[in-house]
Amino acid sequence: MKRKAMGTTQSSSSKRATSSGSAALTLFSIPVEILEEVFLNLPPNQVVHVCRLVCHEWKEVADSEALWRERCRREGYHLRVPSKIPRDWRLFYFLCKKRRNLIQNPRAEQEFNGWEIIANGGDKWVVEGIFEPHPNEKVQKNFVTSYHLCKKSQLIDLEKEGYNPSFMDQFQPDIKISDWYAPRYDCSCKYEICVELLNQAKGTIQTFAPETVYIEQWNDNQWRQMTHVFQKYGKGARYIRFTHGGKDTKYWAGWYGIRLTDSCVEICPEVDT
Template sequence: MSAAEWKKKCESEWGLQGAPMPDCLDWKSVYESRPLGRNLLKNPMPYGLSKDNPPPEPELPEFPSHGPPRFEPDGDFTSWTTNIEVLPYDTSGIPEGVVVCALPQYSWFTTEQVVDLIAEGLWDKLLDEFQPEIVVQDWYEESQLHESIYQLHVKLLGADKSKVIAEHTVSPKEDCSIHSHKWKEVSHVFSGYGPGVRYVHFQHRVKNSFLNGFFPTKFSGSSVVVKAVKTSP
């Protein structure tokens, strides 16, 4: 196929009529990279769990653990940058004079990725002028571990990664009196974000607990998808 034919194929299959389609691009490579409609995050299920199946029930230890507290969950976190923040013990709700034998030790487990939109096959004029929707989605495991077990922070960044053009943050509160142990969806659509976006910084945190055993909060199905839909200014 000629360059013009590859360009036409991209335009028609992705519904890009009216979008800037520069002739200088290698449209065959753009088509083969499939930058629109696919998940641009790598390794979206590091725990090996699908959101289409219920999360596994936690295994209660037969005997209390006498070793040091554990804070890092099991999983393959290739492509993710990870960090662990161990939180101080919360003694605020304990009346004065009460003897406490053990308290849960909580930690935040942060995982993040930076998506290079140009490297994934998108082009400057499409992002700056057409401004396709950028859809972020994530699923985390509902639990009664704590009222705050999940946080999401996504930023659209400029070319030097220092300028934040748009961002979205969510920190849902859990109703610990209700427990159905399902995956809970978190999503956001970036639209009308303005010119200059070149990167998507995806970061989420899940809370883990250690008390006579390690109890992590898992996530699955994380995604960043650019859709061939023109956003409103």
């Protein structure tokens, strides 16, 4: 029996492998412009968790700045300051897409649903219609304090809200808080706020607790906004505790204390804060 020279024949399994490789090459060698358009019409999570794992070429397109910048444009996620360019357009896109107020019932539309009352002094908290138009025309109600300290709080579980621990630790996205408060023109009052970033054991990582705001009698009766942005707070943030309140300082029976409404906690892109 004659021996066949080495390298002159190809086994059937080798032929199948070559055929399979050629088919894969044909399947995945799609012009970048077409591939990008396909990805732009797929759910974003599918692009990240499925498409980018197919091959090196698909991964490059799925990770490209151009893809996510175009996705932002098409879905209306614009930079507030055009000169501030995101370091990561994909991160910017997902933070914009998930962005929302994490405070429940911020405008007193559902009475005190979602809030924990931790101090209920004087004639206690009440909900009333706004007496002075708010900058946000959607706001029609506010919480009102009495003549002894009134405070309420919410605890936000970041993981339940869709921000898992690895994401929070790796990216440490900006956490923006805001709160609107207003006095009655005929009564002096005070306003307090404390917002804490907490770890898994609910230990404090970082705190925003500005000095108490005192407002004199016969004031301008206008809405004021308190804002703060938590940045570079380190690993471990798992909860946010938002607490605010106040009282009138004349000790008048009824509800002459500070008014509160439209509280907000957002996880947002760095360039937007």
